[in-house]
Amino acid sequence: MIPLAYYLTLGAVLFCVGLYGALARRNAIAILLSIEIMLNGANINLIGFSRVGAPTVLSGQVFALFVIGVAAAEAAVGLALILAAYRHVNTVDVDEINILKW
């Protein structure tokens, strides 16, 4: 049995990799990808706690399924917003999408 702390460490490392991408990337779709990586890191934590903390109750797996569902909805709406912005300003570079600033 692999200790729970290893799974949590892996989830934390993946979360931080995604955090770096979300902070540093310029392409809006790449930022969306980074956020999905962060959500997957959190899912590993949920499943790990479910398996080790309370193996007979599957609440952690239900939470992970909710996260997957919300993440899919987020990707769809996020892409639609990026496409709409692309039609207006002809770029997906978030440094250049600044028409709300003066």
Added chain:
Amino acid sequence: MTPEIARVMFVVLGAMSVGSAVAVVAGRNLFRNILFFGVFLLTIAGFFFLLEADFVALVQIFVYAGGVVVMLLFGIMLTSRITDQTVRQTNEQQGFALVSAALLAALLVAVLLTTQFPEGSGAAPATTTALIGKLFLTDYLLPFELISVLLLAALVGALVGARGDEPK
């Protein structure tokens, strides 16, 4: 599965998932980023199998690797330009982002490796699907119904947002 095999699988999957995640955030070619993202999602599904969460692992493969990756590929095909591979992919906050993400990772790992987590007793159920279905329709009925409304709203919202102007 013997503990040795599980340990080897954990190390291999861990190296693959962290490596592909780094390739996603650090690569310059957006198309390859998304392909590495597919690899990343499959390794995460492997971890779910390792943790005996078979239903969640299959949902991960169906929804993420099957649906979200294809949708993201459509996204880059509709928005990217020829010049995109030559422009810089990171903004000027890159250094700060790297430092803060590394510091957060160090802090989290230091906390996680020194904390004693409670461990429950009992074996995992042989098939999780039936139990998850029961939980969805009993304890988690309200969130289950709410997420169906959320998915409908996301469906309509994505259509309206992506449709563009009416042809006159």
